[in-house]
Amino acid sequence: MSQQRSWQALWNSIAVRHPSDSVRASGRSPDRSDIRNDCRRIERFLDLSRGDKVLDVCCGNGIIARELAPFTLSWFGCDFSPEMLAAASRNRIANARFLIGVSTRLPFRDRSFSKVMLNACLQHHTTEAAITAVSEARRVCAPGGRIFVGDIPDRSQKRTFDRDTGFGCYRQLVSLGSQAKHFVSSQPRVNDTWFNRGWVLKFLGDAHWGVTIHGRDSPYRFDILLTWR
Numbered sequence: 001m002s003q004q005r006s007w008q009a010l011w012n013s014i015a016v017r018h019p020s021d022s023v024r025a026s027g028r029s030p031d032r033s034d035i036r037n038d039c040r041r042i043e044r045f046l047d048l049s050r051g052d053k054v055l056d057v058c059c060g061n062g063i064i065a066r067e068l069a070p071f072t073l074s075w076f077g078c079d080f081s082p083e084m085l086a087a088a089s090r091n092r093i094a095n096a097r098f099l100i101g102v103s104t105r106l107p108f109r110d111r112s113f114s115k116v117m118l119n120a121c122l123q124h125h126t127t128e129a130a131i132t133a134v135s136e137a138r139r140v141c142a143p144g145g146r147i148f149v150g151d152i153p154d155r156s157q158k159r160t161f162d163r164d165t166g167f168g169c170y171r172q173l174v175s176l177g178s179q180a181k182h183f184v185s186s187q188p189r190v191n192d193t194w195f196n197r198g199w200v201l202k203f204l205g206d207a208h209w210g211v212t213i214h215g216r217d218s219p220y221r222f223d224i225l226l227t228w229r
């Protein structure tokens with residue numbers, strides 16, 4: 001029985017990543033002690049105010065909501081993981097609601113929010129799904145609003161990051177484990193996508209929304225801001 005548990009633990013470590021793994025894979029420390037700096041950056045880009053109705057796509061355990069929701073009119077977080085939503089709800093934020101939803105098909109009406117954010121989530125999408133996710137964000141954001149898409153892994157820095165940190169070998173192992181688990185159990189494959197800045201400028205805006213790219217504290221990542229033209 002103990003040997004069976006050991007094999008199960010190994011299988012899970014290869015095929016299923018801990019939430020911090022995607023953070024490390026995109027070139028940032030898994031240490032979240034800098035969360036308040038992240039929140040200040042998000043608040044600045046979104047220009048949050050007391051009258052804002054905010055949507056936090058891929059909200060995870062609600063750590064951003066815990067810091068920023070009290071300074072807005074209302075905050076909605078959506079995620080596909082019931083476990084993450086349960087953790088977010090335990091924060092007991094008076095003006096925040098958390099519900100099941102996927103980024104590529106948001107369960108909200110058009111123009112429902114003044115501000116939308118997708119932070120540290122695009123790396124879990126294929127490029128095609130990323131276009132759909134941002135298109136959904138534009139759909140639910142009201143004219144004149146803002147959309148923040150943060151922590152985007154920079155493809156031009158991927159080889160340098162893998163070489164300097166050795167993380168590429170781990171990423172390949174996770175990918176193989178994910179493919180095997182997908183084949184055996186039909187569970188979704190783990191995505192680990194890095195993005196080209198030119199591609200972002202070309203495909204994530206539209207006739208009404210302009211895209212600007214902003215550098216980060218790490219050379220391996222960047223943020224984008226979509227603003228109404």
